[in-house]
Amino acid sequence: MPVRAADLAEVWADIADTRIVEAQAAFKAAAPADPRERALAGALFVLARPPLTEAGIATVATTCTELARGDDELAALALYLSARVVQVHRLSPDYPQAASLYRELARRHPQSHWAQLGLVKLGLLTLHALPEPADAAARVAAAGTLLTGITEPALQRDLHLQIGAAAVLSGLPVDTALPHLIAADMVGGLLGLVGEDLVIQIGELSLRAGHREQGIAYLQRFLRDFPTNTRRYNIEQRLAEVGASRAPEGAP
Amino acid sequence: MKLPFTRGWIALLVLAVAYLGSAWWLFTRGGGTPDRAVTKIRIAHWQIEYGPPDGLAAVIRRYRELRPDIEVEQVLVPGRIYRQWLRTNLVGGTGADLIEYGSFLPGMRDVPTRYFEPITALMNEPNPYNRGTPLEHVPWRNTFHDGLFTEQLDTPEIGQLYSVTLCQVNMRLFCNEQMLREITGDDPAFKFPVTLEEFRRLAVRTQAYARRQGRTVYMLAGAKLNAEWLFEFMLTAMLMNVNVELDRDGQLMNYLRDYQIGYLRNRWSYRRPDVQAALGVIRELAAMMRPGFVQLERDDAVREFMTGQALFVATGTWDATSLIRLAPFPVGIHRFPQPDAADPAVGSFHIGRAADSTRGTSMAFYLNNAGPHKEAAIDFMRFMSSQEAGQLFMDHSGWISAIRGTRLPPVLAPAKGDPDGYSMGGGYMKSGADTARVFTQSLYRLAGPQGGVAQFVATIEPEMPGAIRADLQFESRSLLEALRPQDSGLVARRRLGPAEAGRAEALATSQTLAESQLYEDLAVLAESSPRP
Numbered sequence: 001m002p003v004r005a006a007d008l009a010e011v012w013a014d015i016a017d018t019r020i021v022e023a024q025a026a027f028k029a030a031a032p033a034d035p036r037e038r039a040l041a042g043a044l045f046v047l048a049r050p051p052l053t054e055a056g057i058a059t060v061a062t063t064c065t066e067l068a069r070g071d072d073e074l075a076a077l078a079l080y081l082s083a084r085v086v087q088v089h090r091l092s093p094d095y096p097q098a099a100s101l102y103r104e105l106a107r108r109h110p111q112s113h114w115a116q117l118g119l120v121k122l123g124l125l126t127l128h129a130l131p132e133p134a135d136a137a138a139r140v141a142a143a144g145t146l147l148t149g150i151t152e153p154a155l156q157r158d159l160h161l162q163i164g165a166a167a168v169l170s171g172l173p174v175d176t177a178l179p180h181l182i183a184a185d186m187v188g189g190l191l192g193l194v195g196e197d198l199v200i201q202i203g204e205l206s207l208r209a210g211h212r213e214q215g216i217a218y219l220q221r222f223l224r225d226f227p228t229n230t231r232r233y234n235i236e237q238r239l240a241e242v243g244a245s246r247a248p249e250g251a252p
Numbered sequence: 253m254k255l256p257f258t259r260g261w262i263a264l265l266v267l268a269v270a271y272l273g274s275a276w277w278l279f280t281r282g283g284g285t286p287d288r289a290v291t292k293i294r295i296a297h298w299q300i301e302y303g304p305p306d307g308l309a310a311v312i313r314r315y316r317e318l319r320p321d322i323e324v325e326q327v328l329v330p331g332r333i334y335r336q337w338l339r340t341n342l343v344g345g346t347g348a349d350l351i352e353y354g355s356f357l358p359g360m361r362d363v364p365t366r367y368f369e370p371i372t373a374l375m376n377e378p379n380p381y382n383r384g385t386p387l388e389h390v391p392w393r394n395t396f397h398d399g400l401f402t403e404q405l406d407t408p409e410i411g412q413l414y415s416v417t418l419c420q421v422n423m424r425l426f427c428n429e430q431m432l433r434e435i436t437g438d439d440p441a442f443k444f445p446v447t448l449e450e451f452r453r454l455a456v457r458t459q460a461y462a463r464r465q466g467r468t469v470y471m472l473a474g475a476k477l478n479a480e481w482l483f484e485f486m487l488t489a490m491l492m493n494v495n496v497e498l499d500r501d502g503q504l505m506n507y508l509r510d511y512q513i514g515y516l517r518n519r520w521s522y523r524r525p526d527v528q529a530a531l532g533v534i535r536e537l538a539a540m541m542r543p544g545f546v547q548l549e550r551d552d553a554v555r556e557f558m559t560g561q562a563l564f565v566a567t568g569t570w571d572a573t574s575l576i577r578l579a580p581f582p583v584g585i586h587r588f589p590q591p592d593a594a595d596p597a598v599g600s601f602h603i604g605r606a607a608d609s610t611r612g613t614s615m616a617f618y619l620n621n622a623g624p625h626k627e628a629a630i631d632f633m634r635f636m637s638s639q640e641a642g643q644l645f646m647d648h649s650g651w652i653s654a655i656r657g658t659r660l661p662p663v664l665a666p667a668k669g670d671p672d673g674y675s676m677g678g679g680y681m682k683s684g685a686d687t688a689r690v691f692t693q694s695l696y697r698l699a700g701p702q703g704g705v706a707q708f709v710a711t712i713e714p715e716m717p718g719a720i721r722a723d724l725q726f727e728s729r730s731l732l733e734a735l736r737p738q739d740s741g742l743v744a745r746r747r748l749g750p751a752e753a754g755r756a757e758a759l760a761t762s763q764t765l766a767e768s769q770l771y772e773d774l775a776v777l778a779e780s781s782p783r784p
Contacts, residue, residue, distance in 0.1 A: 016745040077743060124771055158761050191411030204504055228656070229398075234505065
């Protein structure tokens, strides 16, 4: 549970909706809150209004370093933000340093949501940005090992999805990507086109890898679950190509 | 002494009459006094051409019957000032409650996340205004022909829905039916061209007709935008084989960046024989337009068509109402002829028809997050995208409704078309500002009498890698700028506790997906970087 977060509820609500000027006004008017919460709010004001100046980045980094000294959820969050600053907010990102901070976060606060989200971000860096390992298959394998540190299903799903996508992008055998994509699908809960894309992708990649029945099942499921998608004709043609009908035998 | 007294009384009398008159006006007409029982909301858009304002007015009239407690005002803003108007009003807190917006509006990418409110949760519930219709139990999002596909594609936050759409638009050939009859005479064998080869034969007959008439008649009215729409569609239709090859991810379609990445990874280029053959067809089509069409605007093409100087104008169904109402001749709506396997130019690599009715919906309205009457605005949003309102909008605007189950007037049947072709995306002419500039600036080399496919390809190929890289770099920068402030948004949402946990989780996923795309783009840019 957030520590005394309710004191600054209006501030958080405004920041969440990118009303930063209003958030700052609410911050000034707010009753005295936990000083660490107030420090966090100050850092978020800076991060919420890019582009960041070098001075702004230095301020946020100092604040987060201070806050991260603790041993609570806010400390984990601050360490996560420290990593994000060097990964995405600095004009010249330092991916190895960000990776190092994510690893430290996972070591110090393994159960924290922020540590687990950090592992997803570390996975992205491993797959695409870190110099080592250089080999695509090794990168995919290394990212896969991070999954054991993640217990939140949605975050597991997100990393599986990224590993699968990276395997496809790198031209690795389809059977390297498919288990990750299927695992992501099994968690479910993806919103919008991402979920629709995933079902088609598993279906089509399965067909390409020779897993005919699995491919057909996913494409048929797509036709059933997404009645308005503009790719229905493509899928109907694909099913006809492999000699399958639009719906499973015996389906209503 | 008496005179001033009389003048004073006259003045007083005039004042009293004016006061009583004003009071009578206010009490009988209701204007000017705050009516606390009525909530007033405003809906703003730039579709001020023939059709949409009438359609929306009909929807608003019906809504007033159902909800006399809510009054809806339609605000029409000309397209040329729309962006400035929108920005100024949103910043000043005076924006309308419901606002038309499109991700294609230049320089406005930050607007949705700053000023609009997502309606994803509501979209997963049935629309109460569909009660008693076949859509009664259907989630709101699935009551649109495309399941809001386009809106999801352009959403500022992956997975979140922000808008409802009112219409469907397709590219079509609008035909001067009277001239077509004069060209084809009483030929009983004539049928409207379905294949590209049949279209070529009609073009020959049109030239013969022009010679007989002793005047210039072009097959296609020409203008830069109309030509671009037609050429992009035809390239996509002819190069379906390349589309399939580029589908690396197995998604049975390509996004714009797939064409960028595919080009930078040498998976396609303008030097490919099939691409060159398709460009040859573009040269044929360009020759059916007046010389110098690249310098002309949409209005010029419409004028050329309206004055009988062109048999067809290729444009979107958004022009249908204007063309049908204003043309001094009967206007027919036809689907584009497409190449088939027997086509002499591109038949050898033909693998199927392209979808010319993608079912994509548009004219999207967003909810102003600072609007004072959000509940009323959402209620009207639901009504205007209900089956009843969709029918009203279509009947009064002449635009195809975005809503499933609406009955299409016969005149619009060809404008809608059937989903009988592959929908694979497309990006052969442009994948951003730089590629568009290179392609369009060199188009005269393809279309001009002294030009040709070889000259065109020799001109653009040296420039395209840099242009595609520039477009991809621009996209990467935009992605980075969009995902940076999400960190503070995500943290703030989680500080709000369990009530916002679902939204926070969705935002985390959305940001990770965007970040993944960013790193993929950066990796491709790095591997395709020109060597010093």
